Amino acid sequence: MAKVEGLRCRECGQCYDKAPIHVCELCFGPLEVLYDFESGPQITRERIEAGPPTMWRYADLLPLDGEPTVGRQVGFTPLVRAENLGRALGLREVYVKNDAVSHPTLSFKDRVVAVALSKAREFGFQTVGCASTGNLANSVAAHAAEGGFEAYIFIPHDLEQGKVVGTLIYGANVLSVQGNYDEVNRLCSEVAGKYGWGLANVNLRPFYGDGSKTFGYEIAEQLGWKAPQHIVCPSAGGSLVTKIYKALGEFSQLGLIDGVPTKMYVAQASGCAPISTMVKERTEIMRPVRPNTIAKSIAIGNPADGYYAAETCRKSGGWAEDVSDAEIVEGIQLLARAEGIFTETAGGVTVAVTRKLIEQGRIPKDESVVICITGNGLKTIDAVLGKIGETIPIAPSLASLEEALAQRAHTLPAKTVPVQEPLATAA
Numbered sequence: 381m382a383k384v385e386g387l388r389c390r391e392c393g394q395c396y397d398k399a400p401i402h403v404c405e406l407c408f409g410p411l412e413v414l415y416d417f418e419s420g421p422q423i424t425r426e427r428i429e430a431g432p433p434t435m436w437r438y439a440d441l442l443p444l445d446g447e448p449t450v451g452r453q454v455g456f457t458p459l460v461r462a463e464n465l466g467r468a469l470g471l472r473e474v475y476v477k478n479d480a481v482s483h484p485t486l487s488f489k490d491r492v493v494a495v496a497l498s499k500a501r502e503f504g505f506q507t508v509g510c511a512s513t514g515n516l517a518n519s520v521a522a523h524a525a526e527g528g529f530e531a532y533i534f535i536p537h538d539l540e541q542g543k544v545v546g547t548l549i550y551g552a553n554v555l556s557v558q559g560n561y562d563e564v565n566r567l568c569s570e571v572a573g574k575y576g577w578g579l580a581n582v583n584l585r586p587f588y589g590d591g592s593k594t595f596g597y598e599i600a601e602q603l604g605w606k607a608p609q610h611i612v613c614p615s616a617g618g619s620l621v622t623k624i625y626k627a628l629g630e631f632s633q634l635g636l637i638d639g640v641p642t643k644m645y646v647a648q649a650s651g652c653a654p655i656s657t658m659v660k661e662r663t664e665i666m667r668p669v670r671p672n673t674i675a676k677s678i679a680i681g682n683p684a685d686g687y688y689a690a691e692t693c694r695k696s697g698g699w700a701e702d703v704s705d706a707e708i709v710e711g712i713q714l715l716a717r718a719e720g721i722f723t724e725t726a727g728g729v730t731v732a733v734t735r736k737l738i739e740q741g742r743i744p745k746d747e748s749v750v751i752c753i754t755g756n757g758l759k760t761i762d763a764v765l766g767k768i769g770e771t772i773p774i775a776p777s778l779a780s781l782e783e784a785l786a787q788r789a790h791t792l793p794a795k796t797v798p799v800q801e802p803l804a805t806a807a
Contacts, residue, residue, distance in 0.1 A: 384414070384416075384445065385416050389404035390409055390411070390688070391407050391409030394406050399503075400578060400584055402582065410585070411585075412589070413587060415441075415443075417633075423440050423441065423634050427440070433456045434456050435591070436452065438597045441597070441627075443495065443499065443590050444495065449527060450498055454484075455494075455594050458478045458481065459476070459603065460721070462475060465751075468718050469738055471745055472746050475608070475748070475749070476715070476719060476721060476753055477752050477753060479752075480727065480753050487518065487756065489516045489518070492519075492591035495591035496588035497524065497529065499584060500578035500580075508524050510580040511561065511565040512564075513536065513677050514540060514676065515755050517533045522550050531552035532553045534568050535554060535557065535564065536557060536561055537556045540676060561679060581617075585684075589685075592624065596625070597627050603748075605637055608748040611643075612734045614726040615655050615700075616683060617683045617685050618655055618683040618688060618690075619685045621644050621689045622691075625696060645693065645698045645699055645734075646689055646690070646701075647732075648702040650702040650703060652671035653702035654686055655689050656701055659693050659700035668682035674705045674763045675729050677760070678725075701736050703733055703736060709767050710732060711727070711733075712731070712757060713768060714735075715731050716757070723756070724755040724757050726754055727755065
């Protein structure tokens with residue numbers, strides 16, 4: 381594996397030994413993992429391809445000192461060539477990176493938690509936890525159960541019931557905090573200091589964050605060892621978009637791909653869009669907001685990596701956009717009816733923002749686009765209830781069925797996705 385030399389402040393460059401810390405003592409900037417890729421084994425395409433069909437095929441590029449102890453089956457989710465969605469959006473070449481089918485908890489958070497809790501074991505923690513808007517709660521609880529950790533999960537009090545149940549089922553201690561995510565996160569910072577627990581997105585954050593790099597590695601490998609021209613990514617804390625771009629940069633640095641032509645785009649809900657607003661106003665100052673959106677999984681009003689997410693958009697030549705709750709539901713429906721992929725609200729945000737970016741002319745219709753789907757729609761059913769149609773009641777007889785079909789024929793809406801000849805595969 382690559383040698384993890386320690387941690388380094390992203391602001392002032394101060395270096396630290398490997399430890400469960402996440403903030404610089406000198407300037408209070410965030411810390412990131414410092415690697416030495418030269419001292420380990422030579423990292424080649426062949427070495428990666430010979431690895432397991434999981435995120436651990438990239439173990440040489442991740443911050444563990446030994447083998448993973450939890451989450452060994454996480455990752456290497458499908459990259460789907462979405463031709464139906466492409467026709468609906470007017471795109472020649474569009475892909476969906478589908479972490480809605482991630483093992484075990486149906487979100488990309490399984491990647492970061494597999495790294496964070498494996499690192500927690502290396503540091504000797506017995507108790508782990510997190511502050512979460514839902515998906516991270518599910519994943520920490522599941523991996524804690526697998527690894528035999530005691531788990532304390534802190535969530536906002538108004539979280540979707542699907543995500544609450546998806547955390548309680550693993551036996552974790554779930555604390556429902558009377559506040560929004562930012563208030564929950566502040567509490568967890570105090571908890572980490574007082575109790576000495578390993579909190580995935582607090583004192584383990586530098587290691588946790590680098591688990592997201594595997595999302596970007598997989599995109600490049602699954603595209604035939606090349607980077608796409610555009611990636612649209614939902615943003616809550618802002619880390620994922622930065623880590624995908626970092627991953628592509630590392631692949632380019634190691635000679636695994638030929639450069640990074642990729643423009644990165646942040647997708648947010650209009651009811652919680654501090655990063656999008658920052659980019660669109662072309663300012664260096666991020667103004668925290670109080671979330672008000674159905675997209676609760678990305679409703680972080682004061683994102684820890686918001687500045688860096690905006691910087692990634694700018695330096696890559698990308699942009700940021702946000703969409704209304706109604707547009708989010710439309711995005712969920714469009715992806716489901718075009719590709720048979722049921723995404724949670726964050727994915728609805730990403731699809732709807734992609735459509736808006738195309739309409740604005742920011743994403744050309746003849747260039748390659750990857751849309752990041754980070755969670756499963758079964759977790760956020762409440763967001764679409766009453767907005768996607770109803771069942772058709774019939775009696776158990778053919779006559780009743782025929783009557784229903786006749787009525788249906790008069791009210792059937794036009795298909796969302798037109799039937800056309802398959803698109804030619806781009807070179």
